[in-house]
Amino acid sequence: MAQNPFPLGKDELLKAYRTMRTIREFEERLHVDFAKGDIPGFVHLYAGEEACATGIMMHLNDNDRIASTHRGHGHCIAKGVDVHAMMAEIYGRSTGACRGKGGSMHIADLSKGMMGANGILGAGAPLICGAALAAKVRGDRGVGITFVGDGASNQGTFLESLNLAAVWNLPVVFVVENNGYAESTAMEWAVSCDSYVDRATGFGMPGVTVDGTDFFAVYEAAGEIIRRARDGGGPALLECNMVRFYGHFEGDAQTYRAKGELEAIRASRDCLTILSERVIEAGVIGRDELQAIDREVNALIEDAVRAAKAAPLPVADDLLRDVYVSY
Amino acid sequence: MSRKISMKQAINEALDLEMRRDPTVIVMGEDIVGGTGAQGEDDAWGGVLGVTKGLYAKHGDRLMDTPLSESAYIGAAIGAAACGLRPVAELMFLDFMGVCFDQIFNQAAKFRYMFGGKAETPVVIRGMVGAGFRAAAQHSQMLTPLFTHIPGLKVVCPSNAYDAKGLLIQSIRDNDPVIFCEHKNLYGLECEVPAESYAIPFGEANVLRDGDDVTIVSYGLTVHRAMEAATALAKDGTEAEVIDLRTLSPIDWDTIVESVERTGRLVVVDEAHPRCNLATDIAAFVGQNAFGALKAGIQMVTAPHTPVPFAPSLEDLYVPSADSIASAVRRTLSPKGASPRIAA
Ligand SMILES: Cc1ncc(C[n+]2csc(CCOP(=O)(O)OP(=O)(O)O)c2C)c(N)n1
Ligand SMILES: [Mg+2]
Numbered sequence: 001m002a003q004n005p006f007p008l009g010k011d012e013l014l015k016a017y018r019t020m021r022t023i024r025e026f027e028e029r030l031h032v033d034f035a036k037g038d039i040p041g042f043v044h045l046y047a048g049e050e051a052c053a054t055g056i057m058m059h060l061n062d063n064d065r066i067a068s069t070h071r072g073h074g075h076c077i078a079k080g081v082d083v084h085a086m087m088a089e090i091y092g093r094s095t096g097a098c099r100g101k102g103g104s105m106h107i108a109d110l111s112k113g114m115m116g117a118n119g120i121l122g123a124g125a126p127l128i129c130g131a132a133l134a135a136k137v138r139g140d141r142g143v144g145i146t147f148v149g150d151g152a153s154n155q156g157t158f159l160e161s162l163n164l165a166a167v168w169n170l171p172v173v174f175v176v177e178n179n180g181y182a183e184s185t186a187m188e189w190a191v192s193c194d195s196y197v198d199r200a201t202g203f204g205m206p207g208v209t210v211d212g213t214d215f216f217a218v219y220e221a222a223g224e225i226i227r228r229a230r231d232g233g234g235p236a237l238l239e240c241n242m243v244r245f246y247g248h249f250e251g252d253a254q255t256y257r258a259k260g261e262l263e264a265i266r267a268s269r270d271c272l273t274i275l276s277e278r279v280i281e282a283g284v285i286g287r288d289e290l291q292a293i294d295r296e297v298n299a300l301i302e303d304a305v306r307a308a309k310a311a312p313l314p315v316a317d318d319l320l321r322d323v324y325v326s327y
Numbered sequence: 328m329s330r331k332i333s334m335k336q337a338i339n340e341a342l343d344l345e346m347r348r349d350p351t352v353i354v355m356g357e358d359i360v361g362g363t364g365a366q367g368e369d370d371a372w373g374g375v376l377g378v379t380k381g382l383y384a385k386h387g388d389r390l391m392d393t394p395l396s397e398s399a400y401i402g403a404a405i406g407a408a409a410c411g412l413r414p415v416a417e418l419m420f421l422d423f424m425g426v427c428f429d430q431i432f433n434q435a436a437k438f439r440y441m442f443g444g445k446a447e448t449p450v451v452i453r454g455m456v457g458a459g460f461r462a463a464a465q466h467s468q469m470l471t472p473l474f475t476h477i478p479g480l481k482v483v484c485p486s487n488a489y490d491a492k493g494l495l496i497q498s499i500r501d502n503d504p505v506i507f508c509e510h511k512n513l514y515g516l517e518c519e520v521p522a523e524s525y526a527i528p529f530g531e532a533n534v535l536r537d538g539d540d541v542t543i544v545s546y547g548l549t550v551h552r553a554m555e556a557a558t559a560l561a562k563d564g565t566e567a568e569v570i571d572l573r574t575l576s577p578i579d580w581d582t583i584v585e586s587v588e589r590t591g592r593l594v595v596v597d598e599a600h601p602r603c604n605l606a607t608d609i610a611a612f613v614g615q616n617a618f619g620a621l622k623a624g625i626q627m628v629t630a631p632h633t634p635v636p637f638a639p640s641l642e643d644l645y646v647p648s649a650d651s652i653a654s655a656v657r658r659t660l661s662p663k664g665a666s667p668r669i670a671a
Binding site: 040100103119155186 | 357362363364368371372392394395396398399423425426461462463464466632637638639640644645
């Protein structure tokens with residue numbers, strides 16, 4: 001076996017691949033089942049963006065908090081939220097991560113430090129400042145990561161939070177997931193500055209831009225700024241440039257994309273292909289090992305869907321439960 | 328000429344007609360054109376559910392896509408209104424009002440009064456309301472009582488395509504800020520709508536069905552549930568009068584009170600949460616002004632005091648049903664009058 005040129009050991013590389021593959025399989029399965037009419041509500045898929053969530057979350061433990069977006073499935077899986085509970089949630093079942101009350105846009109698992117997907121753009125940024133403040137007050141070395149799309153990066157809440165985190169020197173990382181579009185609107189048009197690094201600088205914090213389809217680039221950049229935040233060095237911004245493989249939400253015809261754009265990004269910017277090729281070429285992991293993971297992941301998702309469909313629905317009593325804490 | 332069109336088309340038509348009539352009308356919102364700055368098709372979306380589709384081809388740059396910055400562009404619409412334009416700003420889901428409410432309730436709503444009657448703010452903020460779309464807790468609320476609470480705001484919530492067109496035209500012509508609430512589950516509903524322009528005045532409720540036994544008052548989607556209930560009740564010989572409020576601020580107190588004075592019974596149906604909503608407001612007004620006419624306690628049918636649940640099995644229990652409305656009517660008819668019932 002060749003010498004490992006990567007910043008992670010083989011087991012960790014396999015884990016990263018498994019996480020990314022699980023997200024991809026989860027999303028592609030939802031894409032198919034949504035088209036069949038099996039899934040209610042709005043569903044925003046993270047397919048194509050897996051390297052970002054995975055490269056960042058590899059540096060976190062359950063004590064670190066993340067605040068996610070409407071496109072949250074990938075963040076959940078990478079943060080360790082149970083796939084069966086997620087699938088059941090999306091199917092509106094009582095075994096779901098939120099007992100069926102949240103749905104795709106609101107999956108949360110506080111025990112894993114996952115503070116929720118969010119239906120309100122920009123809403124995660126102030127919340128994660130609070131999470132980081134709590135960690136700072138407790139002195140437990142926890143960090144907070146908030147994800148925001150290129151579109152949502154124009155929300156007042158996000159911009160105010162950048163300043164607050166800098167002024168309070170909070171252990172926060174603001175991750176801008178720049179997939180080029182907010183719904184159908186191009187990022188180049190909607191964001192006035194040339195680069196998010198300029199924005200970060202304006203708010204008095206370091207900013208880094210990476211190719212978000214390159215797992216290693218994300219992993220290394222995130223590692224450094226997360227370590228810095230953990231050590232009391234304050235907030236930073238990480239921009240991940242990446243691609244969205246499906247529509248804004250399921251049902252989007254995507255006529256705003258250039259002809260051939262989707263085919264091109266799938267061919268050249270698939271983060272799973274990029275990662276696999278690199279580890280195989282380096283001789284660190286064999287294709288058969290990755291294929292074995294693919295089969296396991298496939299079986300896992302299949303089982304999650306089967307279990308979700310068989311799970312009980314919430315019942316009338318559940319409607320009124322949990323509005324307030326009961327004593 | 329009149330033809331059958333959906334509420335979505337009726338709203339589109341109202342915007343088109345007013346933009347033709349008045350060059351100061353501009354329309355803005357997130358992806359209301361779509362594809363801005365992108366390399367594919369122009370006018371790629373026409374709004375998230377296609378309500379403004381096609382208007383860009385007719386009116387060009389008077390339709391403006393916005394960055395995802397509601398405080399800024401809703402505030403800008405309000406500022407432009409105070410300076411002579413008539414902006415119609417789409418706030419995709421009115422739930423998003425949380426991020427820009429200051430511009431609406433501390434700014435737009437206050438200008439006229441606070442500046443001694445010298446300001447006019449003819450802005451329309453239109454967006455989706457209501458549950459039943461599987462859109463979960465942050466995209467499904469009926470927040471109308473938040474808006475009716477604020478003096479200076481006008482609040483409109485049509486139940487059908489005909490009303491939507493006439494009320495939106497009136498909203499654009501009105502010189503006060505108007506919150507125009509579009510129930511997403513009514514977008515596809517069709518009815519006869521004249522092709523020409525017409526305005527429906529504010530503060531005039533629509534009596535959809537005459538009846539002498541009980542008055543049912545509602546607005547938006549639940550108007551249809553009330554009509555279903557009335558049809559079912561008629562089979563048992565109970566004739567309900569059904570009133571569609573159409574505008575919530577101003578509200579047509581006269582029509583409500585006159586009806587209750589004749590029927591002696593009132594059921595108010597509101598998709599909002601049960602506390603301090605339109606139902607409690609109307610019940611209180613009738614209790615104060617038509618107490619002598621009441622033969623039974625007033626009944627209120629509302630959503631429960633919970634956020635909107637995602638699971639379809641729960642959401643179907645959330646929105647007031649025709650059955651729950653019919654049961655409320657029966658309670659007003661029971662010999663003891665209405666037995667007390669505590670809202671959940
Ligand atoms: C406050 C608020 N405004 C608007 C929306 C509607 N909306 C949901 S997702 C979205 C686009 C978000 O784009 P971006 O932030 O780039 O994230 P992406 O979808 O590309 O991951 C919009 C406009 C919302 N959910 N919340
Ligand atoms: Mg985006």
